[in-house]
Amino acid sequence: MLQNIKISPSPHISKHHSTQSVMLDVIIGLVPAIIASLVFFRMRAGIVLASCVISCVAFEAVCNLARKKPNSLGDLSAVVTGIILAFSLPPSIPFWVCIIGSGFAIIIGKMVFGGLGANIFNPAMAGRCFLTACFGTMMTVWTVPATIDSAMPQVGTVSEAPAAITQATPLGLIKDILKNKPAPQDEKIKAVNGIFKNMVIGSTSGCLGETSALALLIGGIYLLIKRTIDWIIPTAVLGVAFICAFIACEIDPHHYVLPWIHLASGGLLMGAFFIATDPVTAPLTKKGMWIFGAGVGALTMLIRLVGEYPEGVMFAVLLMNSISPLIDRFTKLTPTGGMVNA
């Protein structure tokens, strides 16, 4: 009668969820932005997304074979890396560059550290950083969205996409308007603020997943409601970025834009909800999350306001990733009630 009986340490029941379901939630959270990218960049978005996701999964499979480790594709983390990498690339990027970026993200960003959970840097950001260094020009060519460019091929058409019309990203445009062009200050500010509405909806040029602030916000709120991500990191990132932008704007309103524009632009929302919240590379403790998020927000604004790059989320996340273990050490938890005989 006892042949089926098994023993193991307690607890003997567990909650029905898994790493796979956590990753699936992240993918669901990314769906609104995926849809937005397909609406605005049509086939180009499809090509970039498909090549990133497929090659990330393929590289992970190859790494598992090479390391003689069991297949780990089921946890869906490679899919998430692929989508986030694609989201951080310009729509005009050729598919083979996507594959190179995916290779760096998965092999160097993740697998050489030991695979899921052991990597120090966010793999997608590592991949993007590599591409920025190697293919600088291609990484800064920005396609005008389909709502402006009627020549953009429709979703589902198989024809080769024609050379798209390009323009600078809103942040690049703004930097350009404010810094270089000789024009009356009032007109400059009007022009800059006019870009804001387009940024919220997403009908402006930029990286694939970063164009629509609204889509990112919907996905982010979904993750917060599902409690897949903690509210602390997004709050800290956005809060500190807002404060920095607000101070800059107060000091010199002719030189720096309204803080809302910074929040809605570029990768800030994307970074706050989907990249900085990557649990593997963020601190474990609540206090640590505040420090980490605040660091990402402050560094992003430092790079945007002072640095040469119009965009700063990628560097800010990677820099904070590098000190995340240190933050964990400094924010070590102490037991409830303090410790006797410690």
Next chain:
Amino acid sequence: MNTPGKLTFKGGVHPPDYKDLSSQCAIEAVSVPKQLAVMLTQNIGAICKPVVNKKDHVTAGQVIGSNDAFVSAPIHSPVNGTVKDIALQSHPVLGRAEAILIESDDTNQQKWPRADQFNVTFDPAHFLPEHIFDSVRKAGIVGMGGAGFPTSVKIKANPQSPINTIIINGCECEPFITCDYRIMLEWTIQILTGVSLISRALNCGNVYIGIEDNKPDAIAVFEKAIHTMPCASGIKIVAVKTKYPQGGEKQLIKSITNKDVPAGGIPPMIGVLVTNVATAAAIAEAVVFDGPLTHRPVTVSGSGIKTPGNFYAPVGMAAGELIELAGGLTDDAEKIILGGPMMGFAVADLSIPITKTCGAITVLAAKDIVKRKETPCIRCGRCIEVCPMNLTPTTIAHAVKHNLLDTAQQYYMSACVECGCCSYICPADIELSGFIKTGKILVARQKKLMPK
């Protein structure tokens, strides 16, 4: 004082409770089994030494093992019979431990709790604190919530650290278990008698009975009873939030008094005494009727049990016999657990006897056991979120896994109360609490506190 659901602590989880399987089953008397194995190890502190010899005849209630150490509790024979042997026997925690095997010769004797012989006019003033202490000590009462700390030690008034708050634990937060719930409904007056005796022994009138708000009828029964029983009129019935491990003493103290017991410390350090409702009932029986602790209520439940129920079983009865009383195992039964599914011990030997601390036998069927492989930790932090002790389970478990015991201790491994919330919640299915328990054992071996 009745504020449902509000009183709680930080952390914890909400596993499905499955209490309806056995919550309507009144406690049943159990006819005497042919053979019993009474463990010599049934309490924290000094282990009992046998005071009977092989072939001796023993009577129900006779002392068969004791120890003179202060932190100890004697054991008694639950039946009339003959000592067949004193030998090693399977034990859920220790692997094997010494037990006194008794063959009963009078299978008709049936012990039934004297719950109906207690009445509302009881006056604890008739009993002196020293008398209460002596009776409890002689009766061999230990904490019946699971820890097994000798109760006499707890209720001995100590002028150096006086007790200013008494909390009676009626939470029963483990899934499946309903025996405390049943005794709260069925033995209400007996429990209140025991509570008034504890209060008298410690000369402390600030008494709370904490009950999870998923047991509204138990709360109602007590609310009604304290108004009819003069000696219980000062007791406060408190509804606490239903959450696991609400029945942990440190968590219950936090919920009711908002005070923290230091990790590694015990409640008397902050002037609090916590005892379980079953222990209070045992105290009443010991003091009023000189009845030793030889029987206890046990829930036999789970998806692997045919007809779950609650039983008043003699200590030393084999788990298998109790399972037979509950209809036996279903065909898909896969795990036999002494205790509840969160903290209980899985066993593969049905001859393991129940002890004074064993309130439940839970049998899980294959469908209720999630079988998944451990996957890498993605540092999601859920284990930290649910840890009622505010520890970092993932870091400690990781350290133990790589044999870094110093690191594990720097992250306060010893403060873990082993509630299992971290393992329960972990999406990567890492046996976090299993690693932490292993780490504690390894440290104890290093310090030579435990044999290899």
